[in-house]
Each structure stands twice: as structure tokens, then as C-alpha cells.
Amino acid sequence: MKILAHIVRFLVGGIFIFSGLIKLNDPVGTQIKLEEYFEVFATDFPALHDFWMGLVPYALYFSVLMCAAEVILGVALLVSWRLKQVSWVLLALIVFFTFLTFYSAYYNKVTDCGCFGDFLKLKPWTSFTKDVILLVLIIFIIWQRKVYRSFVTGSLVGFSAIFSVALALYAIRYLPPFDFLPYKVGNNIPQLMQPSEPLRYKYIMEKDGKTEEFEKFPTDTTYKYKEMVLINEEAKPKITDYKVWNNEGDFTQETFKGKKLIIIIKNGPDLNVASLAKIRTLINSFKGSEVEALILTSMSDASIQEITKAYALEAPYFFADGTVLKTISRSNPGVWLLKDGTVKGKWHYNTTPDKEGVLKKL
Template structure:
């Protein structure tokens, strides 16, 4: 008599949930590295966003006004550390370096970012969160949605963190720390290695002040409680206008707020004529005074050339006149521009910006002020 014996089935392969956790880990790691690197390329831009948030919080939460305003002087350091943390934690997650600790740190970081984007979207404050710097502009609710998705993915990874093996990849994380902090400090001490702003070298300012193609709109009209969409404004007077929506939004001008003036006239169009070197003085309070002798030498070296130097500032007349006298720049005419525009044009204070017929030919941090020969060469090339 044969006795049949049954063997227990052995499960083979990787459980589907573990595969999903690995995919989530890869996606989260890539997004954090990408986001962090873009912002580390321009940490001053993230600093400006932090300042905006703290100023808004100081207004909206009056009893914590002094606390939030007290954080403003530290926003540049915070910017570098937060941006570096995104890259470091993203690399640590992909490299499976101490995954339990890494996932918890990512969770706290994404909760912080989710709060900021929700505040922006719900209260319509700081409408550009700067999540991906100036490379990718996201609307507030889109930014918030992106952070919610990341939060869900991180929570999913946390639920499977005990299955993630810790690997001996501390050397890679250490190299990432050195690289990210070095990149951040370089961008602060000089200018972003990759300038993604509309005022970058090679960009034409007047061209970017125009739409790239004719703007097209659709018209939402209401009649008897029903809303109808029209490509052209209807001639039927029974329709009531409700809303006009831009169809080709990407065709909008990249620059909409560039304007230069003084007490006598608007100087905007004149900035696009010939060769002009602008000395950007955003304010006179936290300016790097040690860099001004080099700028003064540059101005002196341009005498008799085709390049006309000007000061571009957002400070008051009394302040800029006192500044020009103190640093022997009284022979350099000054014009006004919006403070936000100046922050976008130049990430340092002071800085120099060279235009030729409206096209940016040069842009320098105060730590790398050019000499007159370099400027003259750029305008004849």
C-alpha cells in the first residue's frame, strides 16, 4: 500500500507589497534628490522664500511676531541646510543607509513642507512655494498635492521599514554631505552655477517682456444658469460674462515687472539701448562694503568707453545719495527698480550686471567683480 505524502508549498519570489515599497523608496529618493539639487543651485532663492513665509507668519500670528521675525537673519543658513538635507536623505534612502532613521527624518521633513504648501494654497499666501526652485513653477494646490503624495509614499515605506536592509553605504552619504554643502556655499559665495532666472546671461530682456505667441483666451458665459465656453466673445446679449481664461498660458511673458525709473522719467527702454553696466544695490544696510573698491575701480576703468555705468537700487533717495558719497560713486547716475526685481536679477548685494542692446552679456557676484578689460571684451564679442 502506497502512502502518499504531501509536501508544503514553498513560496518563492518577492512579495508584491515589498516590491511596491522598493518602488516607493526609489520614487521618493529621486524626487528629494532632484528637488534638493535644484534648490542648492540657488540657495538664496530659497532664503527669499523662507523670509516671505516668516514675514507672513509674523503678520498672521501676531503673538509670535517676534519669534518669526527673529528667524529671518538665519534664513540663508536654514536654506542651505534644508536643501542639503533633501539631497542627503534622498541618497541615504536609495542607498539603504540606516533606513529606519532615514525614513523618519524624511517624514518630519515632508510634514514641514506639506504644512508650508497647504498654508500657501489655502490662505493664498506666498503663492510660489519654490518647491523646485525656478526650474519648475508649480501652483500652490499642485505643490500641496505633490507633498501629500510624497507623504503617503513615505508612510507606506515606514510601514515596511523593518523589511529594508541596512547597507554599509555611509561613505556615499558622507560624500553627499560634502558635495551638497560645498555646492550650497559655492552658490552663496558666487552665483548659481546654472542660472535659471529670466535675467541670466544670454537672455534678451525686451524679448521676454513680450508673449512668445499671440495670447488666446476662452470666454465662460452664463445664460439661464448654464455656463457655456466660447472661443470668441459672443455677440448674443443674452449671455452674461462670467470669466476669461487664458488658453496658452506658457506663451505669457517671462518678465512682467521689469521697470527702471527716476524722479524725472521712466528709463526702462533706455536700458535696452547700447552697452550699460548696472551696479545692483538692493539695500545699503547689509551690503558688502569690502567689495566696493573693486567696483569703483571698474567704473574708473570704463571711462571713455562705450559702456555706461549706472546704479540700480530700491533704496530711498537719501540713502543712495549718502551711499554714493561715502564710497566715491557720486559720478555714477542712479535709477530705481522694484526690490523683488532686483532680488531676481542679482543674488548678491552688491553685484554687477551687463546689458548690450537689452541682452545680458555678463553677471557677477561681488566676490568676482570683473575688471574693465573683461567688460569691454564682452560687449565687442
């Protein structure tokens, strides 16, 4: 039992540290997930609508706090530091996570809880099952906590707290150190919009009260169609919602032609207008060159016209879905560089490059 207790402690501690570090690598991604939850709860619980919506502006703070807590508690568990208090906090945290994943799975609301950020996508019921297992393991740790020998000092725990906050701040002020998103540098967007292999389906049919599966649609008309299930789901396109348009029509394929310097300007109060002067200089530096500058925005037509006029951004603007722009760039504004549809560079507004910096990436 003692050996099992130590195995469980290391397993739970390792999972929490891994989960926390993955999310601290991209705290803005977790912020977006929290905002989704707040908006869903505001709709589903109208009596508390103002409360949930009032939390939205603080989602990034909650994100950093929650993700850092996972790492800190995981380290504390590994070194058995203040195990009584740590194990009860872990229990409260996993109960909270279990509620969220159950709500997501049962009501099919937030279909990706972001448990492991964008590194590992889990289906809602898989996430819920994972949390239930962790819940059982943490209860086991509380039951067996007298077995563990506690560390007198919490220096490692303190170091993990400093490191966690520093990692989060770096990712927020610049970009995630490791990019797990489909629009990362090196990816070819048109390729990811296509299946990696032909999609194969099986057909679920019913006849005489019996259900049968077919790889080809049966010619027997006495069968009643029930559903069509994708067999090779891993072959699905990784990007399904990238679309660019303007008032004249679809512009998606045009963004994959030649060299495109794309300025991402998302709708929202977090737009850093002070950085637009440097971005204006960057846009102007490519006038008359083979690198075409353009703006992708989720703002309204009137709002983006106001922004481009006020800050003299002399580049054509096009529209894209706000969620897509959040996935492309965690920065607002941000700079995205494409060459024949392949991502060659991404920059936060705090690291806006000059002309030479862009050309080095091409």
C-alpha cells in the first residue's frame, strides 16, 4: 500500500505539473476558454448573467492564477510539502474541473475544455473520465497522506511559483514559446485545409429491428438509414474555418498567393493602439515591393475604417472570423507572414519586426 501511495502521488503530481505548464505556455488560450465558459453560464443561468459577464474582463488573471496553481500544487505534492493543505486544495480544484468537463460533455457546450491547452485535444467525455480518475486518486492520497514524509522547506514550491508566473508573463507579453496551433510557423495552410487522406465512412443501417454496418451504402432499399460515421477521423482537415472576405466577395485563396504580410487586428478592448505606429512604418517599408501588406480584422466595416484612417494604415483590409484570428495570433494587433500559403513568421506587437527582419524569414 505504501508503494502504491507513492506511485499515485508522483502520477497525480506529474499530471498537474504537465497540464499547468502546457497551459502556462499559452495563458491567452486558457483565457479564451474561460471566456467561453463565462458566456455559456451567463446564457444558461440568466439570473446570474451580469455576474458571469462581469468576470470576462478578468479571465486572463484567472487563467494565470489557475494554471500556475496546477504547477505549484503538483510540485508541492511531489515533495510532500504541507501535504494536508495541498491535498485538500487539489481536491477542490479537481472537483471544479470535473464539474466543468461534465457540463461540457453533458450539455455539449464548450466541446474542448482546454485541459492540456492546444497540445492535446480531448473529447468532452474523455476529459470528464480523466477528471473522475484524478478525483479518485486524490481522495486516495488524502486517505494515505500519513504515509508520506514531508519536506521541511518549501523552496522548490517557491521556485515553481516564480517560474510559473514568469512563463505566463513571457507568453502574454510576447508569444507562446511553443506554438501548438495549426497556424504556426512552418505549416502550410492550404494543405491543412484538406484531408490528409481520402475520408472513409461507414453507414449504420437498420432492418427488421437489427442494426448493421456497411462500408458502402447498401443497394437494398429495405434498409433504413440511421447515421454515417467517419472511420479515419485523424485524416480530417486540421483547419476548417479559415475564410477571408471583403465587400466584393471571397478572398481566401488570394492570401495564399505570393508573399503576404498580414496584420491581425481583432475586435475587442485589448487592441494595443500604441503599437500601430510601428506597424504603420512596417507596412510603408514594403510599398512597391513583392511583399503585399494587408489587414485581417474581425471589426465592423465602420470600426476598421476608423482605425486605418486614424493611424494612417495604408493597406487593404479584409474580414475573418474572430475565433480564427484569436487562433492565428494571441496578440492584438499581431503580424503574420505567409509565403505561398506557408507560415514563415509570427510576431507579437511587442516584437514587431522591421523590413529586414521580415525579409530574413522569406
